[in-house]
Structure formats: structure tokens, C-alpha cells
Amino acid sequence: MDAIEASFLTQYSIRLSKEEMSWREFVALLSNLMPDTPLGLLVRLRGEKDPKVISKMNDEERKLRHDFFAYRAEMAGKKSEEELEKDLRRLFK
Numbered sequence: 001m002d003a004i005e006a007s008f009l010t011q012y013s014i015r016l017s018k019e020e021m022s023w024r025e026f027v028a029l030l031s032n033l034m035p036d037t038p039l040g041l042l043v044r045l046r047g048e049k050d051p052k053v054i055s056k057m058n059d060e061e062r063k064l065r066h067d068f069f070a071y072r073a074e075m076a077g078k079k080s081e082e083e084l085e086k087d088l089r090r091l092f093k
Contacts, residue, residue, distance in 0.1 A: 004030065007037035042068075047092060049085070 008014045011033055021029075033039055045065045048054055057065065072084045 003037075003039040003042050007033050007039040010037050047088060 005016050008016050008029065012029060014029075035041070035044060042064065045057070045061050046068045048057075048065070054062075054065075069081045069084055072087075073081065
């Protein structure tokens with residue numbers, strides 16, 4: 001189960017594989033997921049900039065964050081983590 005499916009199940013008790021909904025409804029529900037869902041956690045970890053908060057992340061959180069930046073670097077033609085963070089900042093302004 002991926003983070004989106006798990007988040008829909010957690011917050012809305014909706015199993016995406018068994019529900020039919022319009023794209024518009026899906027997008028509306030997706031955009032209103034709370035930070036305490038699996039997807040909300042990933043978004044928070046990936047977007048965190050405060051070095052103090054990052055230093056207090058547990059091993060699993062650090063691994064998730066590292067894996068995200070490593071994947072982005074691979075997909076972005078080997079961009080540095082700093083360049084990727086700038087890209088993320090632009091995306092989430």
C-alpha cells in the first residue's frame with residue numbers, strides 16, 4: 001500500500017482500490033489530507049529545512065528523507081541536494 005492509499009484509508013476510511021470517485025473528488029480529498037497521515041508525514045520530512053528538526057529525526061525518518069533526495073537527484077540528472085531543495089521550495093511556495 002502506498003502513502004496515498006494509506007492516507008485515504010487513515011483519514012477517510014476509503015479504500016481507493018474499491019471505491020469509485022471522480023477525478024475532481026479525488027483531487028479535493030487528496031489536497032485536504034492532514035499532516036498526521038502517511039502522505040502528510042512524507043511531505044513534512046521531504047520539506048523540512050530546519051537543521052535542528054532534521055537532527056532530531058529518527059533513523060527511519062532520515063532514511064525516508066535521504067531516499068527522496070537520492071531519487072530526485074537520479075531523476076534530475078544528478079542535481080545536488082541543494083538544487084533539489086531549491087526546486088522543492090519553488091514547488092511549495
